[in-house]
Amino acid sequence: MNATDRLAKAGLADTPDEAAAETPFAESERPGRESWLGLLLPVSLLLLWEVTARAGWLTQLFFPAPSVVVQTLIRLMASGELPRHLGISLQRIGQGFLLGAIPGLVLGLTMGWIRPVRLLLDPLISAFFTVPRLALFPLLMMIFGVGEASKIVIIAIGVFFPTLINSVAGVRAIHEVHFEVARSYGARPWSIFTRVVLPGSLPLIFAGLRLSLGLALLLVIGIEFISARTGLGAFLWFAWETFKTEHVYVGMLVAALLGAGIAAVLRLAEHWLLPWSEGLFHR
Amino acid sequence: MQVACHEISLAYRVRGKRLEALSDVSFRVAEHEFVCVLGPSGCGKTTLLKILAGLLQPQRGRVDFVGRPGNNPLTAMVFQDHGLFPWMTVLQNVTFGLEMRGVGRDEREGRAFPLLERAGLSRFTRNYPHELSIGMKQRAGLLRAFVTDPEVLLMDEPFASLDAQTKLVLQDELLRMLGDVPRPVVYVTHDIDEAILLGDRIIVLTARPGRVQGEFRVTFPRPRTLAVMHTPAFADLKGLIWRQLEEAVRSVARQ
Numbered sequence: 173m174n175a176t177d178r179l180a181k182a183g184l185a186d187t188p189d190e191a192a193a194e195t196p197f198a199e200s201e202r203p204g205r206e207s208w209l210g211l212l213l214p215v216s217l218l219l220l221w222e223v224t225a226r227a228g229w230l231t232q233l234f235f236p237a238p239s240v241v242v243q244t245l246i247r248l249m250a251s252g253e254l255p256r257h258l259g260i261s262l263q264r265i266g267q268g269f270l271l272g273a274i275p276g277l278v279l280g281l282t283m284g285w286i287r288p289v290r291l292l293l294d295p296l297i298s299a300f301f302t303v304p305r306l307a308l309f310p311l312l313m314m315i316f317g318v319g320e321a322s323k324i325v326i327i328a329i330g331v332f333f334p335t336l337i338n339s340v341a342g343v344r345a346i347h348e349v350h351f352e353v354a355r356s357y358g359a360r361p362w363s364i365f366t367r368v369v370l371p372g373s374l375p376l377i378f379a380g381l382r383l384s385l386g387l388a389l390l391l392v393i394g395i396e397f398i399s400a401r402t403g404l405g406a407f408l409w410f411a412w413e414t415f416k417t418e419h420v421y422v423g424m425l426v427a428a429l430l431g432a433g434i435a436a437v438l439r440l441a442e443h444w445l446l447p448w449s450e451g452l453f454h455r
Numbered sequence: 456m457q458v459a460c461h462e463i464s465l466a467y468r469v470r471g472k473r474l475e476a477l478s479d480v481s482f483r484v485a486e487h488e489f490v491c492v493l494g495p496s497g498c499g500k501t502t503l504l505k506i507l508a509g510l511l512q513p514q515r516g517r518v519d520f521v522g523r524p525g526n527n528p529l530t531a532m533v534f535q536d537h538g539l540f541p542w543m544t545v546l547q548n549v550t551f552g553l554e555m556r557g558v559g560r561d562e563r564e565g566r567a568f569p570l571l572e573r574a575g576l577s578r579f580t581r582n583y584p585h586e587l588s589i590g591m592k593q594r595a596g597l598l599r600a601f602v603t604d605p606e607v608l609l610m611d612e613p614f615a616s617l618d619a620q621t622k623l624v625l626q627d628e629l630l631r632m633l634g635d636v637p638r639p640v641v642y643v644t645h646d647i648d649e650a651i652l653l654g655d656r657i658i659v660l661t662a663r664p665g666r667v668q669g670e671f672r673v674t675f676p677r678p679r680t681l682a683v684m685h686t687p688a689f690a691d692l693k694g695l696i697w698r699q700l701e702e703a704v705r706s707v708a709r710q
Protein backbone atom coordinates (compact mmCIF):
# COMPACT_ATOMS: atom_id res chain seq x y z
CA MET A 173 0.00 0.00 0.00
CA ASN A 174 1.51 3.35 -0.92
CA ALA A 175 1.23 6.55 1.07
CA THR A 176 -1.72 7.93 -0.88
CA ASP A 177 -3.70 4.78 -0.37
CA ARG A 178 -3.00 4.89 3.28
CA LEU A 179 -4.08 8.50 3.42
CA ALA A 180 -7.25 7.69 1.55
CA LYS A 181 -7.92 4.91 3.98
CA ALA A 182 -7.47 7.27 6.88
CA GLY A 183 -9.91 9.65 5.23
CA LEU A 184 -7.23 12.22 4.67
CA ALA A 185 -6.61 12.17 0.95
CA ASP A 186 -6.88 15.55 -0.67
CA THR A 187 -9.84 14.91 -2.89
CA PRO A 188 -11.63 17.99 -4.21
CA ASP A 189 -14.74 16.91 -2.34
CA GLU A 190 -13.07 17.63 0.90
CA ALA A 191 -12.92 21.38 0.32
CA ALA A 192 -16.50 21.49 -0.79
CA ALA A 193 -17.68 19.21 1.97
CA GLU A 194 -18.60 22.04 4.25
CA THR A 195 -21.39 23.75 2.35
CA PRO A 196 -23.16 26.21 4.58
CA PHE A 197 -26.65 24.84 3.91
CA ALA A 198 -27.99 21.37 3.79
CA GLU A 199 -29.84 20.65 0.57
CA SER A 200 -33.28 21.25 2.02
CA GLU A 201 -32.50 24.63 3.59
CA ARG A 202 -30.87 26.23 0.58
CA PRO A 203 -32.00 29.87 0.48
CA GLY A 204 -34.20 30.91 -2.43
CA ARG A 205 -36.02 27.68 -2.79
CA GLU A 206 -38.61 28.31 -0.14
CA SER A 207 -38.00 31.97 0.59
CA TRP A 208 -41.27 32.93 -1.13
CA LEU A 209 -42.90 31.57 2.01
CA GLY A 210 -41.42 34.45 3.97
CA LEU A 211 -42.76 36.94 1.43
CA LEU A 212 -46.27 35.54 1.41
CA LEU A 213 -47.55 37.32 4.50
CA PRO A 214 -46.13 40.82 3.90
CA VAL A 215 -47.27 40.85 0.28
CA SER A 216 -50.81 39.71 1.13
CA LEU A 217 -51.03 42.29 3.91
CA LEU A 218 -49.95 45.04 1.52
CA LEU A 219 -52.52 43.91 -1.02
CA LEU A 220 -55.22 43.81 1.64
CA TRP A 221 -54.22 47.27 2.78
CA GLU A 222 -54.31 48.60 -0.79
CA VAL A 223 -57.74 47.14 -1.48
CA THR A 224 -59.32 48.26 1.78
CA ALA A 225 -57.81 51.76 1.44
CA ARG A 226 -59.15 52.17 -2.07
CA ALA A 227 -62.55 50.88 -1.04
CA GLY A 228 -62.61 53.62 1.56
CA TRP A 229 -62.78 51.24 4.54
CA LEU A 230 -59.61 52.69 6.02
CA THR A 231 -59.36 56.34 6.89
CA GLN A 232 -57.01 57.94 4.38
CA LEU A 233 -55.80 60.32 7.05
CA PHE A 234 -53.91 57.57 8.91
CA PHE A 235 -53.60 54.81 6.35
CA PRO A 236 -53.08 56.08 2.82
CA ALA A 237 -52.92 53.32 0.23
CA PRO A 238 -49.44 51.87 -0.36
CA SER A 239 -49.65 52.96 -3.98
CA VAL A 240 -50.20 56.55 -2.87
CA VAL A 241 -47.16 56.34 -0.58
CA VAL A 242 -45.03 55.03 -3.44
CA GLN A 243 -46.25 57.78 -5.77
CA THR A 244 -45.40 60.38 -3.14
CA LEU A 245 -41.98 58.79 -2.70
CA ILE A 246 -41.30 59.01 -6.43
CA ARG A 247 -42.49 62.60 -6.58
CA LEU A 248 -40.37 63.65 -3.62
CA MET A 249 -37.32 61.91 -5.04
CA ALA A 250 -37.79 63.51 -8.44
CA SER A 251 -38.24 66.98 -7.00
CA GLY A 252 -34.93 66.60 -5.20
CA GLU A 253 -36.48 67.36 -1.82
CA LEU A 254 -36.03 63.90 -0.38
CA PRO A 255 -32.51 63.34 -1.78
CA ARG A 256 -31.46 66.60 -0.14
CA HIS A 257 -32.71 65.49 3.29
CA LEU A 258 -31.31 62.03 2.85
CA GLY A 259 -27.95 63.38 1.74
CA ILE A 260 -27.67 65.62 4.78
CA SER A 261 -28.57 62.81 7.19
CA LEU A 262 -26.08 60.53 5.51
CA GLN A 263 -23.41 63.16 5.77
CA ARG A 264 -24.06 63.60 9.49
CA ILE A 265 -23.98 59.85 10.03
CA GLY A 266 -20.79 59.54 7.98
CA GLN A 267 -18.93 62.33 9.73
CA GLY A 268 -20.11 61.36 13.19
CA PHE A 269 -19.30 57.75 12.49
CA LEU A 270 -15.73 58.46 11.43
CA LEU A 271 -15.22 60.84 14.32
CA GLY A 272 -16.43 58.22 16.81
CA ALA A 273 -15.40 54.90 15.31
CA ILE A 274 -11.74 55.64 14.62
CA PRO A 275 -10.86 56.73 18.15
CA GLY A 276 -13.10 53.95 19.53
CA LEU A 277 -11.25 51.39 17.49
CA VAL A 278 -7.77 52.63 18.32
CA LEU A 279 -8.50 53.00 22.01
CA GLY A 280 -10.41 49.73 22.16
CA LEU A 281 -7.65 47.69 20.56
CA THR A 282 -5.09 49.30 22.83
CA MET A 283 -7.19 48.60 25.91
CA GLY A 284 -7.86 45.05 24.83
CA TRP A 285 -4.22 44.33 24.19
CA ILE A 286 -2.47 46.20 26.99
CA ARG A 287 -3.82 45.30 30.38
CA PRO A 288 -2.63 48.36 32.36
CA VAL A 289 -4.30 50.67 29.85
CA ARG A 290 -7.49 48.68 30.27
CA LEU A 291 -7.33 48.80 34.06
CA LEU A 292 -6.70 52.54 33.91
CA LEU A 293 -9.57 53.45 31.60
CA ASP A 294 -12.20 50.81 32.33
CA PRO A 295 -13.92 52.49 35.32
CA LEU A 296 -14.19 55.83 33.54
CA ILE A 297 -15.64 54.29 30.42
CA SER A 298 -18.08 52.10 32.29
CA ALA A 299 -19.31 55.16 34.14
CA PHE A 300 -19.76 57.19 30.96
CA PHE A 301 -21.39 54.32 29.16
CA THR A 302 -24.41 54.39 31.47
CA VAL A 303 -25.41 57.94 30.46
CA PRO A 304 -28.09 57.69 27.76
CA ARG A 305 -26.50 59.36 24.76
CA LEU A 306 -29.48 61.58 23.94
CA ALA A 307 -29.37 63.02 27.46
CA LEU A 308 -26.06 64.64 26.53
CA PHE A 309 -27.56 66.59 23.66
CA PRO A 310 -28.62 69.74 25.56
CA LEU A 311 -25.14 70.07 27.00
CA LEU A 312 -23.56 69.51 23.60
CA MET A 313 -25.76 72.21 22.10
CA MET A 314 -24.59 74.60 24.81
CA ILE A 315 -20.97 73.78 24.09
CA PHE A 316 -20.98 73.38 20.33
CA GLY A 317 -23.95 75.56 19.41
CA VAL A 318 -27.08 74.50 17.56
CA GLY A 319 -25.28 74.03 14.23
CA GLU A 320 -23.79 70.94 12.69
CA ALA A 321 -21.04 70.43 15.25
CA SER A 322 -23.28 69.38 18.14
CA LYS A 323 -25.13 66.91 15.90
CA ILE A 324 -21.98 65.30 14.62
CA VAL A 325 -20.48 65.13 18.10
CA ILE A 326 -23.47 63.34 19.58
CA ILE A 327 -23.40 60.77 16.79
CA ALA A 328 -19.68 60.38 17.32
CA ILE A 329 -20.20 59.78 21.04
CA GLY A 330 -22.95 57.29 20.26
CA VAL A 331 -20.71 55.39 17.86
CA PHE A 332 -17.60 55.62 20.03
CA PHE A 333 -18.80 53.39 22.87
CA PRO A 334 -20.09 50.33 21.04
CA THR A 335 -17.02 50.41 18.79
CA LEU A 336 -14.73 50.69 21.77
CA ILE A 337 -16.42 48.04 23.85
CA ASN A 338 -16.52 45.56 20.98
CA SER A 339 -12.92 46.21 20.06
CA VAL A 340 -11.86 45.47 23.62
CA ALA A 341 -13.96 42.31 23.62
CA GLY A 342 -12.60 41.41 20.18
CA VAL A 343 -9.00 41.42 21.35
CA ARG A 344 -9.83 39.61 24.55
CA ALA A 345 -11.64 36.91 22.62
CA ILE A 346 -8.43 35.99 20.81
CA HIS A 347 -7.15 32.74 22.23
CA GLU A 348 -3.95 33.03 24.23
CA VAL A 349 -2.29 30.38 22.06
CA HIS A 350 -2.26 32.76 19.09
CA PHE A 351 -0.21 35.26 21.02
CA GLU A 352 2.08 32.46 22.14
CA VAL A 353 2.59 31.24 18.59
CA ALA A 354 3.50 34.75 17.49
CA ARG A 355 5.89 35.26 20.39
CA SER A 356 7.47 31.85 19.96
CA TYR A 357 8.50 32.84 16.44
CA GLY A 358 9.91 36.11 17.71
CA ALA A 359 7.15 38.43 16.45
CA ARG A 360 7.72 42.09 17.28
CA PRO A 361 4.87 44.14 18.78
CA TRP A 362 3.95 45.68 15.44
CA SER A 363 3.71 42.25 13.82
CA ILE A 364 1.66 40.97 16.74
CA PHE A 365 -0.67 43.91 16.20
CA THR A 366 -1.08 43.52 12.45
CA ARG A 367 -1.07 39.72 12.29
CA VAL A 368 -2.86 38.77 15.50
CA VAL A 369 -4.59 41.59 17.39
CA LEU A 370 -6.27 43.32 14.46
CA PRO A 371 -7.40 40.36 12.33
CA GLY A 372 -8.34 38.32 15.39
CA SER A 373 -10.63 41.01 16.73
CA LEU A 374 -12.30 41.92 13.43
CA PRO A 375 -15.38 39.68 13.84
CA LEU A 376 -16.41 41.42 17.05
CA ILE A 377 -15.33 44.80 15.70
CA PHE A 378 -17.76 44.27 12.86
CA ALA A 379 -20.49 43.36 15.31
CA GLY A 380 -19.68 46.66 17.05
CA LEU A 381 -19.85 48.60 13.80
CA ARG A 382 -23.26 47.12 13.08
CA LEU A 383 -24.50 48.25 16.47
CA SER A 384 -22.85 51.63 16.03
CA LEU A 385 -24.40 52.37 12.67
CA GLY A 386 -27.84 51.35 13.92
CA LEU A 387 -27.38 53.69 16.82
CA ALA A 388 -26.11 56.45 14.54
CA LEU A 389 -29.26 56.19 12.44
CA LEU A 390 -31.43 56.35 15.54
CA LEU A 391 -29.51 59.34 16.91
CA VAL A 392 -29.49 61.30 13.69
CA ILE A 393 -33.26 61.06 13.35
CA GLY A 394 -33.72 61.90 17.02
CA ILE A 395 -31.63 65.03 16.93
CA GLU A 396 -33.07 66.13 13.61
CA PHE A 397 -36.49 65.98 15.26
CA ILE A 398 -35.26 68.34 17.91
CA SER A 399 -32.99 70.80 16.22
CA ALA A 400 -32.75 70.71 12.47
CA ARG A 401 -34.47 72.08 9.41
CA THR A 402 -32.93 69.49 7.14
CA GLY A 403 -32.35 65.78 7.25
CA LEU A 404 -34.61 62.77 7.33
CA GLY A 405 -35.67 63.44 10.92
CA ALA A 406 -36.58 67.04 10.11
CA PHE A 407 -38.51 65.88 7.06
CA LEU A 408 -40.49 63.45 9.22
CA TRP A 409 -41.11 66.03 11.90
CA PHE A 410 -42.29 68.61 9.39
CA ALA A 411 -44.59 66.01 7.85
CA TRP A 412 -46.23 65.46 11.24
CA GLU A 413 -46.51 69.17 11.96
CA THR A 414 -48.25 69.76 8.65
CA PHE A 415 -50.14 66.47 8.94
CA LYS A 416 -48.96 65.11 5.61
CA THR A 417 -49.54 61.44 6.31
CA GLU A 418 -48.06 60.22 3.04
CA HIS A 419 -44.86 62.11 3.85
CA VAL A 420 -44.70 60.43 7.25
CA TYR A 421 -44.94 57.06 5.56
CA VAL A 422 -42.34 58.03 2.98
CA GLY A 423 -39.99 59.16 5.74
CA MET A 424 -40.41 55.91 7.64
CA LEU A 425 -39.93 53.90 4.48
CA VAL A 426 -36.74 55.73 3.57
CA ALA A 427 -35.37 55.39 7.10
CA ALA A 428 -36.06 51.66 7.04
CA LEU A 429 -34.43 51.29 3.63
CA LEU A 430 -31.44 53.28 4.87
CA GLY A 431 -31.03 50.94 7.82
CA ALA A 432 -31.32 47.89 5.60
CA GLY A 433 -28.88 49.41 3.10
CA ILE A 434 -26.29 50.09 5.78
CA ALA A 435 -26.64 46.55 7.09
CA ALA A 436 -26.24 45.13 3.58
CA VAL A 437 -23.10 47.17 2.90
CA LEU A 438 -21.61 45.98 6.17
CA ARG A 439 -22.45 42.36 5.40
CA LEU A 440 -20.74 42.69 2.04
CA ALA A 441 -17.70 44.31 3.58
CA GLU A 442 -17.54 41.58 6.20
CA HIS A 443 -17.85 38.86 3.62
CA TRP A 444 -15.07 40.43 1.63
CA LEU A 445 -12.75 41.27 4.52
CA LEU A 446 -13.39 38.23 6.69
CA PRO A 447 -13.76 35.19 4.49
CA TRP A 448 -12.58 33.12 7.42
CA SER A 449 -15.15 34.26 9.97
CA GLU A 450 -17.83 32.01 8.50
CA GLY A 451 -16.00 29.15 10.12
CA LEU A 452 -16.45 30.80 13.49
CA PHE A 453 -20.19 31.04 13.60
CA HIS A 454 -21.44 28.27 11.31
CA ARG A 455 -24.22 30.47 10.02
CA MET B 456 23.90 21.75 20.63
CA GLN B 457 22.37 20.11 23.68
CA VAL B 458 19.43 21.17 25.78
CA ALA B 459 19.97 20.99 29.52
CA CYS B 460 17.27 21.72 32.07
CA HIS B 461 18.52 22.28 35.59
CA GLU B 462 16.03 21.88 38.42
CA ILE B 463 13.26 23.84 36.78
CA SER B 464 10.35 24.83 39.00
CA LEU B 465 7.36 26.89 38.07
CA ALA B 466 4.18 27.78 39.92
CA TYR B 467 1.20 29.59 38.43
CA ARG B 468 -0.84 32.04 40.41
CA VAL B 469 -4.50 31.14 40.23
CA ARG B 470 -6.87 33.53 42.03
CA GLY B 471 -4.20 34.47 44.53
CA LYS B 472 -3.18 30.87 45.23
CA ARG B 473 0.06 29.25 44.15
CA LEU B 474 -0.40 26.29 41.85
CA GLU B 475 2.81 24.34 41.47
CA ALA B 476 3.09 23.00 37.94
CA LEU B 477 6.69 21.79 37.79
CA SER B 478 9.09 20.96 40.58
CA ASP B 479 12.84 20.47 40.16
CA VAL B 480 12.74 19.04 36.68
CA SER B 481 16.17 18.20 35.30
CA PHE B 482 17.05 16.40 32.08
CA ARG B 483 19.22 16.67 29.03
CA VAL B 484 18.52 16.28 25.35
CA ALA B 485 21.55 15.42 23.22
CA GLU B 486 22.43 16.81 19.83
CA HIS B 487 20.50 14.30 17.72
CA GLU B 488 18.14 13.01 20.32
CA PHE B 489 14.38 12.65 20.22
CA VAL B 490 13.12 12.80 23.79
CA CYS B 491 9.53 12.02 24.67
CA VAL B 492 8.05 13.46 27.82
CA LEU B 493 5.29 11.27 29.16
CA GLY B 494 3.00 12.18 32.00
CA PRO B 495 -0.61 12.26 33.14
CA SER B 496 -2.91 15.12 32.23
CA GLY B 497 -2.15 18.38 34.01
CA CYS B 498 1.32 17.39 35.19
CA GLY B 499 3.00 20.36 33.54
CA LYS B 500 4.07 19.01 30.15
CA THR B 501 2.87 22.00 28.18
CA THR B 502 4.35 24.27 30.80
CA LEU B 503 7.71 22.57 30.34
CA LEU B 504 7.64 23.09 26.58
CA LYS B 505 6.67 26.72 26.97
CA ILE B 506 9.68 27.20 29.20
CA LEU B 507 11.92 25.60 26.57
CA ALA B 508 10.34 27.83 23.91
CA GLY B 509 11.11 30.90 26.00
CA LEU B 510 7.42 31.72 26.48
CA LEU B 511 7.59 31.27 30.24
CA GLN B 512 10.40 31.91 32.72
CA PRO B 513 10.91 29.28 35.41
CA GLN B 514 10.94 30.67 38.92
CA ARG B 515 13.81 28.44 39.88
CA GLY B 516 16.35 26.60 37.78
CA ARG B 517 17.42 27.36 34.25
CA VAL B 518 17.61 26.03 30.73
CA ASP B 519 20.99 25.89 29.02
CA PHE B 520 21.44 25.41 25.33
CA VAL B 521 24.89 23.98 25.57
CA GLY B 522 27.10 24.94 22.65
CA ARG B 523 24.81 27.75 21.53
CA PRO B 524 26.42 31.18 21.90
CA GLY B 525 23.87 33.60 23.34
CA ASN B 526 21.81 30.75 24.77
CA ASN B 527 18.82 31.69 22.57
CA PRO B 528 18.45 29.16 19.79
CA LEU B 529 15.71 29.26 17.19
CA THR B 530 13.05 27.03 18.62
CA ALA B 531 9.80 26.04 17.01
CA MET B 532 6.85 24.70 18.91
CA VAL B 533 3.98 22.63 17.59
CA PHE B 534 1.09 23.52 19.83
CA GLN B 535 -1.44 21.20 21.37
CA ASP B 536 -4.60 21.61 19.20
CA HIS B 537 -2.47 23.03 16.37
CA GLY B 538 -2.92 26.73 17.25
CA LEU B 539 -3.35 27.74 13.61
CA PHE B 540 -4.54 31.30 13.07
CA PRO B 541 -8.14 31.03 11.82
CA TRP B 542 -7.71 34.28 9.89
CA MET B 543 -4.79 33.11 7.81
CA THR B 544 -4.80 30.69 4.90
CA VAL B 545 -2.89 27.44 5.18
CA LEU B 546 0.01 28.97 3.27
CA GLN B 547 0.08 32.09 5.44
CA ASN B 548 -0.05 29.94 8.56
CA VAL B 549 2.71 27.61 7.45
CA THR B 550 5.02 30.45 6.42
CA PHE B 551 4.27 32.59 9.49
CA GLY B 552 7.43 31.63 11.36
CA LEU B 553 9.60 32.42 8.35
CA GLU B 554 7.81 35.72 7.86
CA MET B 555 8.52 36.71 11.46
CA ARG B 556 12.16 35.86 10.89
CA GLY B 557 12.30 38.27 8.00
CA VAL B 558 12.42 35.73 5.16
CA GLY B 559 11.12 37.20 1.89
CA ARG B 560 7.91 35.96 0.32
CA ASP B 561 9.48 34.06 -2.57
CA GLU B 562 11.87 32.15 -0.36
CA ARG B 563 9.12 31.48 2.18
CA GLU B 564 6.90 29.93 -0.42
CA GLY B 565 9.79 28.13 -2.06
CA ARG B 566 10.52 26.41 1.22
CA ALA B 567 6.90 25.76 2.14
CA PHE B 568 5.60 24.28 -1.10
CA PRO B 569 7.66 21.07 -1.16
CA LEU B 570 6.60 20.35 2.42
CA LEU B 571 2.96 21.15 1.69
CA GLU B 572 3.19 18.84 -1.30
CA ARG B 573 4.54 16.00 0.79
CA ALA B 574 1.91 16.49 3.44
CA GLY B 575 -0.88 16.37 0.86
CA LEU B 576 -1.84 19.98 1.50
CA SER B 577 -0.72 21.56 -1.76
CA ARG B 578 -4.28 21.97 -3.00
CA PHE B 579 -5.39 23.61 0.21
CA THR B 580 -2.82 26.37 0.46
CA ARG B 581 -5.50 29.05 -0.02
CA ASN B 582 -8.02 27.45 2.29
CA TYR B 583 -8.69 28.62 5.81
CA PRO B 584 -8.18 26.24 8.74
CA HIS B 585 -11.92 25.76 9.30
CA GLU B 586 -12.12 24.28 5.83
CA LEU B 587 -9.67 21.48 6.69
CA SER B 588 -10.11 18.19 8.48
CA ILE B 589 -8.56 17.87 11.93
CA GLY B 590 -5.74 15.75 10.55
CA MET B 591 -4.94 18.34 7.90
CA LYS B 592 -4.91 21.12 10.47
CA GLN B 593 -2.56 19.12 12.64
CA ARG B 594 -0.18 18.66 9.71
CA ALA B 595 -0.28 22.32 8.84
CA GLY B 596 0.64 22.98 12.47
CA LEU B 597 3.60 20.60 12.15
CA LEU B 598 4.74 22.20 8.89
CA ARG B 599 4.63 25.67 10.39
CA ALA B 600 7.31 24.50 12.81
CA PHE B 601 9.30 22.25 10.43
CA VAL B 602 9.60 24.83 7.69
CA THR B 603 11.59 27.17 9.93
CA ASP B 604 14.26 24.49 10.27
CA PRO B 605 14.55 25.18 14.01
CA GLU B 606 17.57 24.36 16.12
CA VAL B 607 15.30 22.82 18.73
CA LEU B 608 11.96 21.29 17.83
CA LEU B 609 9.23 21.20 20.49
CA MET B 610 6.01 19.28 19.96
CA ASP B 611 3.05 19.28 22.31
CA GLU B 612 0.82 16.24 21.79
CA PRO B 613 0.40 17.03 18.10
CA PHE B 614 -1.70 13.94 17.46
CA ALA B 615 -3.73 13.78 20.66
CA SER B 616 -7.00 14.89 19.06
CA LEU B 617 -6.87 12.41 16.18
CA ASP B 618 -8.61 9.08 15.76
CA ALA B 619 -6.44 6.00 16.10
CA GLN B 620 -5.94 5.27 12.39
CA THR B 621 -5.15 8.84 11.39
CA LYS B 622 -2.76 9.00 14.29
CA LEU B 623 -0.88 5.94 13.02
CA VAL B 624 -0.60 7.42 9.53
CA LEU B 625 0.75 10.69 10.81
CA GLN B 626 3.15 9.02 13.23
CA ASP B 627 4.46 7.02 10.32
CA GLU B 628 4.87 10.16 8.25
CA LEU B 629 6.60 11.89 11.11
CA LEU B 630 9.03 9.00 11.47
CA ARG B 631 9.94 9.27 7.81
CA MET B 632 10.12 13.05 7.87
CA LEU B 633 12.48 13.05 10.81
CA GLY B 634 14.66 10.35 9.34
CA ASP B 635 17.71 10.62 11.51
CA VAL B 636 16.67 13.37 13.96
CA PRO B 637 19.10 16.12 13.00
CA ARG B 638 18.34 18.23 16.04
CA PRO B 639 17.21 17.97 19.65
CA VAL B 640 13.51 17.20 19.74
CA VAL B 641 11.25 17.30 22.79
CA TYR B 642 7.96 15.60 22.17
CA VAL B 643 5.22 15.69 24.77
CA THR B 644 2.58 13.00 24.88
CA HIS B 645 0.47 10.99 27.25
CA ASP B 646 0.40 8.01 24.91
CA ILE B 647 2.94 5.32 25.86
CA ASP B 648 2.85 3.62 22.43
CA GLU B 649 3.57 6.89 20.72
CA ALA B 650 6.44 7.68 23.07
CA ILE B 651 8.11 4.32 22.42
CA LEU B 652 7.49 4.50 18.69
CA LEU B 653 8.99 7.94 18.25
CA GLY B 654 11.48 8.48 21.05
CA ASP B 655 15.13 7.69 21.68
CA ARG B 656 14.51 8.27 25.33
CA ILE B 657 11.36 8.64 27.42
CA ILE B 658 11.11 10.81 30.48
CA VAL B 659 8.20 9.99 32.76
CA LEU B 660 6.79 12.79 34.89
CA THR B 661 4.78 12.39 38.08
CA ALA B 662 1.33 13.88 38.58
CA ARG B 663 1.26 17.61 39.27
CA PRO B 664 3.60 19.13 40.27
CA GLY B 665 5.55 17.33 37.58
CA ARG B 666 8.90 15.85 38.64
CA VAL B 667 11.05 13.43 36.74
CA GLN B 668 10.02 9.99 37.94
CA GLY B 669 12.07 7.85 35.62
CA GLU B 670 13.82 7.56 32.29
CA PHE B 671 13.74 4.82 29.68
CA ARG B 672 16.02 4.35 26.74
CA VAL B 673 14.42 3.12 23.51
CA THR B 674 16.91 1.22 21.44
CA PHE B 675 14.96 0.31 18.31
CA PRO B 676 17.12 1.30 15.35
CA ARG B 677 16.11 4.09 13.00
CA PRO B 678 14.60 4.44 10.52
CA ARG B 679 11.68 2.85 12.34
CA THR B 680 8.33 1.83 11.01
CA LEU B 681 5.04 1.11 12.71
CA ALA B 682 6.08 -2.56 12.65
CA VAL B 683 8.13 -2.13 15.86
CA MET B 684 4.86 -1.82 17.74
CA HIS B 685 4.26 -5.53 17.24
CA THR B 686 7.58 -6.76 18.64
CA PRO B 687 7.90 -8.38 22.08
CA ALA B 688 10.53 -5.84 23.07
CA PHE B 689 7.97 -3.09 22.49
CA ALA B 690 5.44 -4.81 24.72
CA ASP B 691 8.03 -5.36 27.45
CA LEU B 692 9.06 -1.73 27.47
CA LYS B 693 5.46 -0.65 27.47
CA GLY B 694 4.81 -2.79 30.53
CA LEU B 695 7.76 -1.30 32.36
CA ILE B 696 6.74 2.25 31.58
CA TRP B 697 3.12 1.63 32.45
CA ARG B 698 4.05 0.33 35.90
CA GLN B 699 5.81 3.58 36.56
CA LEU B 700 3.11 5.80 35.08
CA GLU B 701 0.18 3.92 36.56
CA GLU B 702 0.36 5.41 40.02
CA ALA B 703 0.50 8.96 38.65
CA VAL B 704 -2.40 8.38 36.27
CA ARG B 705 -4.50 6.81 39.02
CA SER B 706 -3.84 9.68 41.37
CA VAL B 707 -5.04 12.13 38.71
CA ALA B 708 -8.13 10.02 38.07
CA ARG B 709 -8.96 10.01 41.77
CA GLN B 710 -9.01 13.82 41.96
Ligand SMILES: Nc1ncnc2c1ncn2[C@@H]1O[C@H](COP(=O)(O)OP(=O)(O)OP(=O)(O)O)[C@@H](O)[C@H]1O
Nearest residue numbers: 467468469476495496497498499500501502503663
Ligand atom coordinates in the same frame (compact mmCIF):
# COMPACT_ATOMS: atom_id res chain seq x y z
N1 LIG C 1 -1.81 29.92 32.34
C1 LIG C 1 -2.07 29.18 33.42
N2 LIG C 1 -2.51 29.77 34.55
C2 LIG C 1 -2.77 29.03 35.63
N3 LIG C 1 -2.62 27.72 35.71
C3 LIG C 1 -2.18 27.06 34.65
C4 LIG C 1 -1.89 27.77 33.44
N4 LIG C 1 -1.49 26.86 32.52
C5 LIG C 1 -1.52 25.67 33.13
N5 LIG C 1 -1.94 25.77 34.40
C6 LIG C 1 -2.06 24.68 35.38
O1 LIG C 1 -0.80 24.09 35.51
C7 LIG C 1 -0.90 22.69 35.51
C8 LIG C 1 -0.06 22.11 34.39
O2 LIG C 1 -0.60 22.54 33.16
P1 LIG C 1 -0.06 22.04 31.77
O3 LIG C 1 -0.90 22.65 30.72
O4 LIG C 1 1.41 22.30 31.69
O5 LIG C 1 -0.34 20.48 31.88
P2 LIG C 1 -0.19 19.34 30.78
O6 LIG C 1 0.67 18.30 31.36
O7 LIG C 1 0.22 19.93 29.49
O8 LIG C 1 -1.68 18.77 30.69
P3 LIG C 1 -2.43 18.10 29.45
O9 LIG C 1 -1.86 16.73 29.27
O10 LIG C 1 -3.85 18.03 29.90
O11 LIG C 1 -2.21 18.99 28.27
C9 LIG C 1 -2.36 22.36 35.38
O12 LIG C 1 -2.86 22.06 36.65
C10 LIG C 1 -2.98 23.61 34.86
O13 LIG C 1 -4.28 23.77 35.38
Ligand SMILES: [Mg+2]
Nearest residue numbers: 500501535611
Ligand atom coordinates in the same frame (compact mmCIF):
# COMPACT_ATOMS: atom_id res chain seq x y z
MG1 LIG D 1 -0.70 20.10 27.67
